[in-house]
Structures are given as C-alpha cells and as structure tokens.
Amino acid sequence: MRNEVILSGFGGQGLILAGILLAEAAVVQEGINATQDQVYGIAARGGECCSEVIVSDDEEINYAKVNVPDIVLSMSQAAFNKYAPRVKDGGVVIVDTVFVEDLSALEGRDCTILRIPITAISKEKTGRTMLANVTALGAICEYTKLVKNDNMVAEILTRVPKGTEEINRQAYWGGVEAIRALAGKEA
C-alpha cells in the first residue's frame, strides 16, 4: 500500500531531516520502498518548509510528489492552513498545538485531527525544543505504524551526534506516549 505523508512547519524545525529519517527507516530498517522530497524557498530559517514522504510496502514508487496525503503533520499555523486541507478524506492530521490554534481550515472535513503539544513535550522530556521533530516522528510512527518504533529509533540513532542518544530516545517516546494517551481517552 502507498502512504503519502507531509511534514510541514517552518524552516529550522528539523522537518526535512524528520522526513528523511522516516523514509530512510522504511528503506533501510524495514526493507520496503520509500522516497523523500522537499519543497523549499530561498530562506533557510523561518520560511515555510514541507517535507514529502511516500512509503510503499508493495510497489515501486515512480512519481514521488505527494498528491493527496494520507497523513499531514502541521507544526505551524501557516503550514496547517496550506497543507492540512490537502489531506485525503478519512486521513489524519497531526497538529502541534504549541503553534497551531485555529483549526478552521479543516472545518467540515472527514479526517482525524490529533492535537498534541509536540514542541512542549520535546521541551519537557529533553529540556530543549530542538527535538520536536523527533517527538513528531514518535507520534507519526505510533499512530500510523508505517515504521516500527524500534526501527525508527534505531535509524534516528545512526544520525544524531554522539552523546545525544538518550535525549533523542526520550523525545521520541514522548511522542509515542502522547498518541497512546489520546487513544486511551478515546477508548
């Protein structure tokens, strides 16, 4: 099955890297197909940022632009307004409530919205907001099962600077727990 994911926010949140890690984990750790591409402007920081990931466990991926995303991660209000409405009917939008307050762009849409204070969780678990991208990966993988948590963590650890392994784990599992807590509430 082909799953299309958009990770969006502003430059500097590490979302390009998060997209790369998600797809890389799918390819290298899970042995399935995945691609990653990005939309970028001329500003390195602060501007709009969108990382596109396609994961497919049964067929090759040719056209690698996300058309109708199954999953959208929104880590800024502007990104939410721009990308969240593209979500597939019945799809999932994960919003970082630290940056996204106004959900009206999705009014009347048939989709699941998961509200998680991603950046706050990163800050709480690791003392820094910088690892919000890793927390977001925890939330995405726990909810979608695109990549197993252990495989995702293993891939993240291949890329992080020495000495930061533990806080990366903390940040990741913070995202996982947030999804489990939401599921608990629903149940």
Add this chain to the structure above:
Amino acid sequence: MTNVKDYIRQDKLPHIWCPGCGDGTIAGAMIRAIDACGLTKDNTALITGIGCSARFNNIMDFHTFQTAHGRALSYATGFKMMKPEMDVLVATGDGDCAGIGGNHLIHTARRNIDLTVVMINNQIYGMTGGQYSPMTPYPSIASTAQYSTFEYPFDVCELVKAAGGTYVARSTTYHINLTQKLIENAIRHKGFSFVEVISQCPTNFGKRNKMGSPYDMLMKQKEMSVTVEQAKDMSPEELEGKIVIGELVNRTDRKPFDEVYQDMVRKALAKKGEKL
C-alpha cells in the same frame, strides 16, 4: 652559457611574431631563467591562453598547452594540483591576463598556488589587430579608439599584491638581464609568482601612436623606468608616467596552495579516523 636552442622546437621556427616584437626577447630570458634554475624539460609545463603570448609554447620544448583566452591560470591550477611535482609556468599577455582573465588572476594569486606567471604587457591586443587593452595608456590611439582611448589603465602588480600574490616583480624588454633575473627568482619562489614585463608592439601600438621604431620604443622604456630603490624617494607626482622596475613583493609568510591543501587533507583524515 645557456644554449637557448636546446629548449626550442627547431621545426617550429620561424615563430609568428612581427619584426621588432618583444616576445622573442622575453622568451629568450624565460629560457635562460629556466636553465639557470636547473629545471628539466621533461618536468616543466608551460601553459598559455590566447594571443601573441599564447604562441610562446609553440616553440618551447616543454610540456605545453595552449588553452582558452584568459583561462590559462584556471587550467594551470587544475594541472598543478594533479602534478604538484612538476614546475608549471604560464605565459600570458595584458589582454589575456588583466582583461578577460582578470578574475582568475585575482583568485589564483589569492590561493598562492605555486605557479610562475610571466605577463607580457605590450599594452594592446596585438594578434587581433590593435584593439585597446586594460593596460593601454591614456590617452592612446587604437583600432577601437580611433580618436583616443577614454579609459584609464591600472597597475596590475598592485592588483596581484593586494590579492595576496607572494612574489611580484616588474621589468621591461629593454632591461632584459633584470627580466631574466626576476623570472629566475619567480621560479625559485614557492607560491604564486608574477612578473610583468613591459614590452613593445611596434606593429599595432607603436605605429598608431607615432612611437617610432622598435629601437625608439625600447629607448622610451629605458627613459621611463625607475628602480624600486629610486622610486622609494620619489613623490607620486614624480612617479607619474614612470615604470617602476624590480622586485615589488617577496613574501615567505604564506605556504603555497598545495601545502595548505595537504594540511586540510591531514585534518580531514584525522577527523575521519576519530569517527571510525
């Protein structure tokens, strides 16, 4: 005494230069300097661009390349980096080096790559028929300045100095022994060496500007020249219109480019070693 003929491809004579041209004189000085420095023909490369100066290496029996107009320094940079053990010289002209190749001159000097550059400054685009160059004195007549030039030339040695060239010198075809000595020093210098040689183009510059015979042009060079030592005590007004000859820069405080590159490689390998 050097037998200049030993370094000449006899079957490539006669050369293409006009009677009275300074290029042959400078080529002779270059060969004598190469010989004096003990360079071997097999281990020496001479790279040129386009123009009268580009034909230096037709007749010289080294590893020779004639490349694109103005780009000899870029080709020489790539060549030298892959053949650091070879002695690499560049012969170029004022249009080739200070005009179309000006940007390469600045940055090749900045890198301090171990090349010896001899820039023949005949103050004109000679081969193409006498168009004015960035070195043409103001005011002059040229084929593209039928009434008068309307641009000022610049001091190319000052440019190379400012860019970081570690050996910079100037001479003339009249002062041919000095020219040979300066080229020798330039070859021995480790780093970017630049020798400007003021030359005469009787055909395409002298004639239009009523400068007389080649002999008259050489005498004019003699008249205009002052040594670096003499120039020290002269005011800017007194130096106006003079050619300052001799060694202008001789620095040893910067390593040549290939050594700095190897320093970086050692850092890279050490860093890689840490990771493994």
Add this chain to the structure above:
Amino acid sequence: MSNTTVRFMQGNEALVEGALVAGARFFAGYPITPASEITEGMSARLPLVGGVFLQMEDEIASMGAAIGASMAGAKCLTATSGPGFSLKQEGIGIASMMEIPVVIVDVMRGGPASGMSTLPSQMDVMQARWGCHGDHPIIVLSPATVTECYELAIKAFNLAELIRQPVIILSDAIVGHLRERIELPDPSTVKIINRKMTDKPPEEYAPFEAGEDDVPFFAERGTAYRYHMCSNVHTEKGFPADTNNAVAAKLITRLHRKLDNYADEITCYKFFGAEDYDVLITAYGCVTRAARDAAKALNAEGRKVGVLQLQSLWPFPKAVVAEYAAKARKVLMPEINLGQLIDQVRLATDRPVEGLNRCDGAEIRPEQIIEKVREM
C-alpha cells in the same frame, strides 16, 4: 555473487558516489542550486581518497581547472545548473577540440536567467547539445532515478575516457534532490574504463594520431613525452594548423566519427509498459517517473501504453525511437519545457507525435499524462 548495500540516498549524493567509484579524483565547482549537494559531497569525500576538490572563483574557472587536471591525467568532474552551464560552454568547446575527458553535470532548474532557481525543469536539453560554439560532438546522459544517477555517472566517466570526450549528465532538480532506495554494488564488480595510453616511444608519439577507433592515445605528462596541445585546429603532432582546410576537415570529421564508432556503447534506454502498445510515451529524466505511473494506470483500464525512457539524449538515439515509434499508432512526448526534444522524435518517425509541456516550475503529473493519452 557480489554483495550489494541498500542505502537511502539523494540523487545528487548517488551521483557523487558513482563518480568516485568511476575513479573521479578531481572536482572543481562553484555554488549553484540545485547542484550544490554534488559540490558539497565532493568537498567531503575527495580529500579522503587522495583527490583534489577546488571551489573556484567562477563557473568558467571550474571548467578550466577540471580540464587542466584531466590534462594532468586525473578523472575530473564539475557540476552546475543552467546559468553556470552557459558559462561552462566555452570550456566544453576546448575539451571537445583538445579531446580531454571531463564529465559535466547540469542539474536543471527553471529558466531562463535566475528563473525559478529552486524548481525543476528540462529546459537545458538544447543547451546541452548546442550551447557550445562550433560544430562539436557531445554525449548527454539523463537519469530518472537515484540509481540511474549512480549508474550514469559511472557510464559518463567510462565514455569520457574511452572516447576522449566531454560527457554531460543532464539531471534535474527532482531527480537531484529526491531521496530513494538504492542498491549499491560492490565497487570492485563495477566495470571501469581508463584512457588509452600510447605504447610508442616519445620520438614517435603524436598526441592526436588516432587509433582504429578514431580515438588518440594519451602519454603521461612529466615524462619524456613532451608534446603540445592547442585549442586551434591542429596537426596530429598537436600544433596549430588553423588555416589548413584539409587538416581542419580531417580533424573535425574525426571528432564526430569517434562517437559514431561507439554509438552502441553510448546509446541507452529502457522500456516499460505494454509490449503491444497503441500509444508510445517517449520520456527522459524526472518525467519518466510520471509517465510510468500514467502507463500503469492506463494499462490497468485497458489502454495499451508503452514508455520509452531515453537515457542517452545526444547523440539522439534516432534508430531506437524510430523502431519503437513504428509499433505505435501515436507518440506522446511530455517535457518540462515548451518542446525541445520533441522535434528530434518527429524527425525519427512518421507517426503523429504530440507534446505535453509545462514551463511553470511544476512537474508533469501522471494525471496530466493520463488525460492526454485518453484524448489521443
């Protein structure tokens, strides 16, 4: 059986990997989007393998330094995008005339001028063929996947060395930046071609005396083989003969004949889709990806569609296109430009050839191709 390694890699990164496996040991470049990852990759890798990386003052100098290093015996790469590619054209002429192997990458973006510097295009197809002055031969290869970036980099170096010829890799912002799965072979199993060296003694050696394949032999610099090379029309000994009509005719025709001799080695393409196709889509570069998805969808609904992916664009593989087009009722040529290669396809076949074009900085989507084929 050889070992392969599965990696997740960007097109530009894979190109660096392929170039290094092919033996590239010199790179000179200048920063430009979307090719900078190649320059950055080379700056990280070359110092570790005994190679030289230089960031030059401009694109012209990058091209010159690469040719100069190749004259010294190294396999050389330079990489750029459209505007920089324009500046390199002078050097491409030099490399053609002096028969210096060099590989030039153009990761195409939207133009002309600064255009759409972060967006993809296929607008340099004709520049790659005719951007350089003079009647020069050229080889142009175009990858559509990350794996092809790796494979065609190796092929480009092999052809450059084999034929003593500049070879252009025409990538694009999509393929260059896309990350996907790649299975890297054990480098020791990859076929590598090196330049032919003379076996004649120095006194008999003529640097432009060609072998039976019309390709001359190199001799090591810094040895007793002191020879001249010039960018003018030249004799076999390498000296200018630029007013000699006979020498000029012999040289220029030989430069072209070299490529004819190696046409089979140069030409490369792939076919996808229904063997009994009714509509043939000819595509290259990133558009191939959309074309393959479109063909899959159309074939699933009962249309018969084939995709001919051209990997070698120049010399244009006319015979291949003619053969494939002959089996189709109609041909579709989608391109991210206003129609550059389509005329070559038209010259190759009497079948009706329709274009599908855009020039707004966006990719051609599979849906567009599907819609177009349904109308055909």
